[in-house]
Amino acid sequence: MGEQPLLEVRDLSKSFTVRGGKVRALDGVGLELARGETLGLVGESGCGKSTLARHLLMLERPDAGTVRFDGTDPFALSGKELFDWRRRVQMVFQDPYDSLNARMTAGEIVAEPWRTHRTMYRTARERAARVRELLHLVGLRPSDADRHLQEFSGGQRQRLGIARALALDPDVVVCDEPVSALDLSVQAQVLNLLAELQRELGVSYVFISHDLSVVRHVADRVVVMYLGRIVESGTTEEVFERPQHPYTAALMSAAPSLDRSSARERIVLEGEIPSPLNPPSGCRFRTRCWKATDICVTEAPPRLDDGAGHAAECHHPLVPGPEALARVP
């Protein structure tokens, strides 16, 4: 990546005050997203991936850290400038039944963002023409604009959700579990559509999913989160083929696979994710890690890096020897 990333997040931290204390939902998170790239965001419930997504959508303000979007800090903006920025990051939601208004027609759903961003298409005629284009773009018929939501299947609804997200010509689309509510055979259609749209429009995706086989298929790079921190990141191939962090390896091992021939030894972790109210000292994963030693209790793990974008935070990374990641001071 020679050029400057479209999106750059550094040391992002965010706490929420809840009854019983403070939850550190994000604790020093950093990532980069290039134009036209898909970044997979992987982790279990409570790991902070949704909070991170909300920051990218500028729906939350961080306690600390910086976000650079196309060279600008969106959180420093206000008023009209902030409003214009918001257009550039859009979202596709998990549930195409809950996230679309059942009283609207398909055309109204796709055109709804323009009710806020009024200057994009000024006349009703322009808007109607653009709605038809967008419907066509996501594989629906332009004549579907007048049909009501209940006439659409789950897969078609998700296409509408995607069309709505694209209505504002965003640079980044955050896809939060976009296919997990869909049946397998339909899931494939929607994933193919997202890939086609990326090729055509050059849009970047932040792709949040618990389904590792889906992430492996769509993502160029992957970020693995655990209890508010990024524990490993790298190209999809590197992370999947040579996981360095024990949590990454456990996550991949836990995911069921169709391939029964590979008689792999499954890593079944003990226990569950500790409460983010009271995260473990040192390394946050140590309470479930089979490699944990005394140092993991007392010291936060170092950041290791291979210089080519594969990084992990661990005292005891899984691959020693020539392929090992080097310690970053």
Next chain:
Amino acid sequence: MTATLGTDTVLEVDGLTVDIRTHDGTVRAVDGVGFSARRGETLALLGESGCGKSMTARAVVGLLEPVVDVTAGSVLLDGVDLVTADDRTRRALAGPGIAIVFQDALTALNPVYPVGTQLAEPFRIHRGMSRRDARREAIALMERVGIPEPQVRVDAYPHQFSGGMRQRLLIAMAVALSPTVLLADEPTTALDVTVQAQIMTLLRDLRAEHRMAVVLITHDLALVAEEADRVAIMYAGTVVETGPVGEVFASPRHPYSKGLLDSVPEHVRPGEPLRSIGGAPPDLADVPAGCVYQDRCPLVRDRCRASRPPLDETGPGRAAACFYSSEVSDG
């Protein structure tokens, strides 16, 4: 897989038909479904949403809504037909004979009673135990399914447990009386993968301990590949293919099975387009005459529109409901 397993069949479902009465007439949700489950093995009922797999499970355990009726077929549990059995017989078998684990543990547990009370209930009702004895059994069960500090947690309420722990509680309740058959309806769908792995390990261990027949109802092909011995693939209220998992997944004999397996991202190189099945399943209120899969099938011919293919044997222990099953190639 040995032939002797055949003698261990404990659950035999045949021609099961379930109708839902709606304002617009009767909808056939399950249409002549048959399968069997054997002691110590896991049978998967695999299918996408609306295929009737959950309705089948509910009909088998007799937990149907008032507007839903079993209109034909039989469910033989150790020789007793649960469809025609009187309420007393059914109640006596609910627990020691057949039990079910639901997907959503929070709604399946009663929020206003401590979990210990709910876990003790099967022992109180079926074994007539005293409160104190039943409570002791409940604590032992909690310990067995891996809930930390059961002595203390026995008095906690369902909302005080995590999703994974609640699922463990549900499993504990279901296996309390060592049922002959355990149905598990999407038992891990709501859980994270590392917790899913724990729950499936627990189910496997319990299956071996109690020599239960497990019927796993799921939409997850990979889970079936890893957990089940045999599979029955459902589509539009019918079983379209059945057989040993390894064989069915390696060489499906029904076009729908093949389409489903082809849709799995794991089978496609990253970046390349995924294969999918065009169209959508038929509306259950309006299933076409003939084959249920005709509108999406690449092999469809006139014969498929005229009559419905029966679930015919395609090999030892395998069957598929397709006139052209020999043409469903592996390529």
